[in-house]
Amino acid sequence: MKKNIFLFVADQMRNDSMFHMGNEASITPNLDSIVEEGVSFENAYCQNPVCVPSRNSFLTGFYPHVNGHRTMHYLHRDEPNILQEMRTNGYEVIWIGRNDFIPGDQAKTDYCDEYYDGISDENLRDEVGEGFNPQAEQNEATQKLYAKMLEGDNKYSFYMGKLPDGEGYGKTDWNCVYKALEYIERRSKEPSDKPFFVYCTISFPHPPYGCEDPWYSSIDRSKLPPRRPSVKDIPNKASMLYGINEKQGLNDWPEERFDESRATYLAMVSRFDHQLGLIKSKLKEVGFYDDTNIIVYSDHGDYTGDYAIAEKVQNSFEDPISNVPLLIKPAKGIPVEPRISKAQVELLDLPATIAELAGFELSYTQSGKSFLGAVAGSEEHKDAVFCEGGRIHGEVQAMEAGHGPESPYWPRLSTQCSEGPEHTKAVMCKMGKYKYIMRLYEYDELYNLDEDPMELDNLAVKDEYSQIIQEMKNRVTRFYMETTDFVPMGRDKR
Structure with missing residues (x-):
């Protein structure tokens, strides 16, 4: 019997924001408890440190360079992906929350049985705005806080x-979380021959930090870990990094202000952890927990004041933005040694892993x-x-121009x-203890x-x-030779 699979995905959550990864200020009991019955990967890395390229990678199994996913603004149509693969292989596919994967004018229900964006009252909604817009979900009280965020030397802090x-x-x-709980309850009362695959992807702890x-x-x-200078x-x-640091203007902040920003970010992580707890409790309540694989991860991380920088960047790879949470609580019957694992893994390994959990082979060649x-x-x-990440000179389409000084971005x-x-x-x-970056x-x-x-x-x-650098360069060369392109699986009809 095929087991259910539930993906619960954070946005911009760094690996060291969890208590079991050594952050004594963090309150993440539901994430921490996974290591008692599953695995948390200490060395999990995203394939691009911003949302859209990362999500395209972990949903397809392709590195960003394969199809040119190096910007937030341009999405491709009809790339093979794990959502469609699960649907083809007999799963009921439920997509809840963020898009950042397919063009906004394309029907999400081409990829799933139900789609819910977290904004409308409809289960099936095909129109979603591009990217993340915190202003779209503000009431009067949070509008005032957002306006205050843009004042003085707080303007580019996202606090x-x-x-x-x-x-x-x-x-x-x-x-989104309530819709997921509602779906689990509904499935428990309306039995189906199909196992379920839920892709629930939410926005916290993406800045603004609130x-x-x-x-x-x-x-x-007082328990916050040291901040990177x-x-x-x-x-x-x-x-x-030097360019962003100079323009954000946070270098003169006293440590107390950074502490408040960092603590608020950890509060957002703690809220995410609480919501995970609600999902786990509901699965247990209706008797689905043992037969459900739960995978929790984030698309990328966040500097959160490290290096006196807020938010993220597209072409730097320090651990705060590239090293991400990746945890799995397997269904009963899946071999597991519960622990914190030091094995090096990538988010683009998810499609291959999910396919093995579901008992089928992916229908296309990928790198995971x-x-x-x-x-x-x-x-x-x-x-x-x-x-x-990054671009070559002259790639105007990858600059993401259009934001003036009034924008926190x-x-x-x-x-x-x-x-x-x-x-x-x-x-x-990254190979073991060494991290090499070729520019x-x-x-x-x-x-x-x-x-x-x-x-x-x-x-x-x-x-x-x-000598170490040459060895790393050789490994990068092999990496590109192995993954440079994707050859379509079918022949054209001529």
């Missing part, structure tokens, strides 16, 4: 703080590898993991429009994560590391 309630900003996530009580007040600010004081980092062997106990999965997006080295192509290759138009980077977990000392500028 909103304590929300008056859950009825404005963040309401969409509650709608959260209601009880989560906002629950985070002990301002990038302005660190030599040999990516020019993109099922990590069920690692779930069962192996600490060897991939010798290297990759993340990539202006520091990043205006820097992306530079024709200097800032927004240009780069690829990260097209500026110096490379190399970090020893065991000795330098904050990624402050760029070893690529030191001659004694030339």
